[in-house]
Amino acid sequence: MKTPFHDIFDEHRIGLPSVIGMNELSAKAAQEGLPFASDDSEKILFLAIDMQNDFMEKGELAVPGSHQDARNAAHFLYNHLDKITGIAVSLDTHQPQQIFHPIWWVDQEGNHPAPFTVITVEDVQSGKWRAVYHPEESLAYVTKLGEQSKKELCIWPYHCLEGTYGAALESQFGNMVFFHSMARKSTPLRIVKGKEPLSEMYGIIKPEVSRDGDAGNLALLRELKNYDRVLVVGEAKSHCVLESLRQILDFYESDADMTSRITVLSDCMSPIPGFEQSTEDAFAQLQEKYGITVTTSRALTFK
Structure with missing residues (x-):
């Protein structure tokens, strides 16, 4: 060299x-x-x-x-x-608007999840977390993760x-x-x-x-x-x-x-x-x- x-x-x-x-x-x-x-x-x-x-x-x-x-x-x-x-x-x-970023989800008070929050299918079904975008598809996604024994949905920092x-x-x-x-x-x-x-x-x-x-x-x-x-x-x-x-x-x-x-x-x-x-x-x-x-x-x- x-x-x-x-x-x-x-x-x-x-x-x-x-x-x-x-x-x-x-x-x-x-x-x-x-x-x-x-x-x-x-x-x-x-x-x-x-x-x-x-x-x-x-x-x-x-x-x-x-x-x-x-x-x-x-x-x-x-x-x-x-x-x-x-x-x-x-x-x-x-992009900011993706299912694993905070902006995608809100709680019952309208707050976005903090980074590293884990959102389970039970959280979505109970209303603890609600998808701002594509709610039906978002529920289907976390459900599929559970069915496939994948990692649970983690909210990552942008x-x-x-x-x-x-x-x-x-x-x-x-x-x-x-x-x-x-x-x-x-x-x-x-x-x-x-x-x-x-x-x-x-x-x-x-x-x-x-x-x-x-x-x-x-x-x-x-x-x-x-x-x-x-x-x-x-x-x-x-x-x-x-x-x-x-x-x-x-x-x-x-x-x-x-x-x-x-x-x-x-x-x-x-x-x-x-x-x-x-x-x-x-x-x-x-x-x-x-x-x-x-x-x-x-x-x-x-x-």
Whole structure:
């Protein structure tokens, strides 16, 4: 590498706007002389889930540990630029008027729920919480969550609103993504998720409750098959990372060759507080059932 890590990734500006311009970054990348990603004999995808400003430690839905996760993920990319064939990034993307935001619901006094309030089907049936928008569909949604043994509806702080800084890819990690793109001639894959107003969407494949039998992002699922290894990082480990993995692994349940290609870099993700033990239990179950690898960015080696 000709470009020092800190010329690309400023550890003191995680979650803040980058001061390096893309044209300057491009000039540095051009000096690297790395082979085209298309020439890689082993195809490796680096899948970064929701590594966005609002999930950083000073964001609207801050995940403790996210700054170190971003550092670790960027260091890994930097150290293995010549090995990583492609990078895919998912972007949680919302509007204020969505079923998991406070504005959607009111109590009997007209007050909106505080962030992190859990709304159950009993709460809606009793009138404890009333949907301001689409009341019949809202009741059907919380009912369906219960029937499918999904997480109960949680009211989240407003976050990742489309067009805001919080919805953007974290700037320093983004620098490394685009540096890789320019140095390896590899276009990043962008996955926009979470725009359905009547459902949460933790996973990158489909909403928590799909309407009309929607099978989800089949194009992305097929794209994953083009890689020999898929490395997973992101936020939050307890929600969007976990559900993304479940959706991918459920789809490829009968394809052990595909599920065994997936590696989770556990030091590049953190859970939302209060979900630590349930998250570890869930990941252990995925390891046992599907044979995925869970390791750290420091421990993972390549041929």
